[in-house]
Amino acid sequence: MKKRIVLLLAVAVLTATFFGASLKVWTVYKEDMAAYQALTLSIEQFEANTGHSVDIVSIPDQTDMDSKMQIAAPTGMGPDVIATMPHDIIGKWANQGILLALNGKADMEPFFDSTIRAITYEGKMYGFPLSVESVGLVYNKAFVPTAPQTFEEMIPVMERMEQDGLYGLVFPSAEPYHMYGILSGFGGYIFGWENDAYNVQDIGMNNEGANEAIAYLKSFFERGLFPDSMRDRNTQHGFSTGTFEQGKAAFQINGPWVLAGLDAAGMDYGVAPIPVLPNGEYPHPFLGVQFIGISAYSKNTPAAIALAEFLTGKEQMASYALQTTLTPTRQDVLEDARIAQNEMIGAWAQQASLGTPMPNIPEMSAVWSAWSDALQVIYFDRGTISETLDELAETISEKIQIMRK
């Protein structure tokens, strides 16, 4: 009996040595973060199940990760698996040929369509979505017991707060990322999406919806419901998170990263989708997807894909979501009883179901600074809305031409 066990063990060890691959994983999460620890737990399970050995290395800075990938991957010294990175790097890495296209190599059926779009670049899929985040409505229950369903409902609260010398809704309204939800709710968009790719010729930053959206935002300044600190891109962030944390504001549009500060302040808050706009539409804020990518230079592609599939499988994604309270990217995980009971995950998931993935194409670098400039021009009355937005669209397309030359 004993001999048999020894023999079995020996066989197991031998199989692991001869057939088990050794994989390198790079993660953007820091060792002390819940996400890192959850990933490590899942990876240990994967090692025990398959006999592969996995090395996990933390590179806790996106820019650093980007440059290390560009340098290390082509020489074969990079990772086999990147778990995880924000999806907006995908266009760049795909152009540089360092990400493996997964079409026909993996089953993408279980993931939400919006997260599939986030990892698709020019018709090809480049990663497994693990979690998703966006901005949403955070409200202080001391002022409002339940979340408003529409902006109309919010306005009386904003007026009341303003009369009390407090603030109604605070958010970085001059920040493209934070105001995109409202822009898109009115029908504005950045680039059109056709045949699984962005069409950079089709810019929706100056269409009718975009004009209405900005006029709507501006009307709050004119009515005195948004303070001047929200006009200025240099003061908006500190003002918004600061006043809300100090309990001086009822609503805030921001992401899950502000919640730690609220917990520390001991605030009783709730999270809900950003309310319906006057046109009856929900805002569609940007979705940021954390994806697991496979290096195009990996020598263990099957094992690397197996690891990515394991980590984004129903079982592991559910325990990952529970440990990190990050929003999962599969319907069957959301339906899991333990997840369904989690109020926070539920609220962010509801907001995520209304979001639009942030474009992952490199051309986005031509968009951000011009967009931010345009908002300053409009908020400080240095130009009319429609002329400024037309100029914005033109600037973006000129900058793209320079990029693509």
Add this chain to the structure above:
Amino acid sequence: MKRQTRQHWLAFGYLTPALTAIVLVTLIPAVYNFFIAFTNFGLFHYQSYEWVGLANFQEILSLDSPLLPVMGWTLAWTFLSSFVNVGLGFLVALMLTHPGLRERNLYRTLLIIPWALPGVLSIQMWHSILGADGFFNRMLQALGATTIPWLTHPGWARLSVIMVNAWLSFPYFMVVSIAAIQNIPSEVKEAAMMDGASSWQRFRWITLPMTRVLMLPLWITQVAFQFNNFNLIYLLTGGGPRLSMGDYYGATDIMVSYTFNLMREAQRYGLTSAFGVLTFLLTVGILLLSTSFTRAMKEGI
């Protein structure tokens, strides 16, 4: 003869580690940079790029390129800030060497502090002091004055970068100037006093000519250094504020920081390298010009 050759080889042997490092980290990247300046290497031509000849240089030198505005400010910045830095250092040195001054060592120690702090940290400290709701603006508010857009208005931002740079750089010139001033033989000054020369006359005809030899070479190295002072511009204003929507450059961008922005946003490495080559040629040009200028000055004494 034989022994000499062997010594030569030995010398090269000793030099090998240093030479290897220079070739690997200076020469090869420089040559590579020069090479890709003539290609269309960039994010959209990444895995296969081709030789495009002078196209990148043509694009930079074309009329609508930002070369002229960026160059204009780069030159203004270079000469203004090196003049202010050296001038301020010299002025403070004059005050510190004034015979009537008490507690000289205390002042000198205090004034050296900006030099002793690591620049990267003190620039970021200034960034927060000059911020929209930074220390300076809070002081102004407390005094009931209007706030000043130190880093966000083109004119103020340009003033701010020169001011902060002066704060960071003057102690070095102060120290050197003190040495230079103290080197003037006291007999000369005493003789001038005896002859009844006014303090301005003593400054103009004794202090200035007798320190110039030491100060001019310093000024030249300042010019070359400020021309490429990426750290200060990038950390203080990031080159901003932009003058018009979505520009690749801002009011305080100098050539190197502009090149960096262009690289990060447009991701055309060929074009960016061409800018690098131009900046290199300009730096060499300025150095040659100012060396010949000082040589003329030295002979003029």
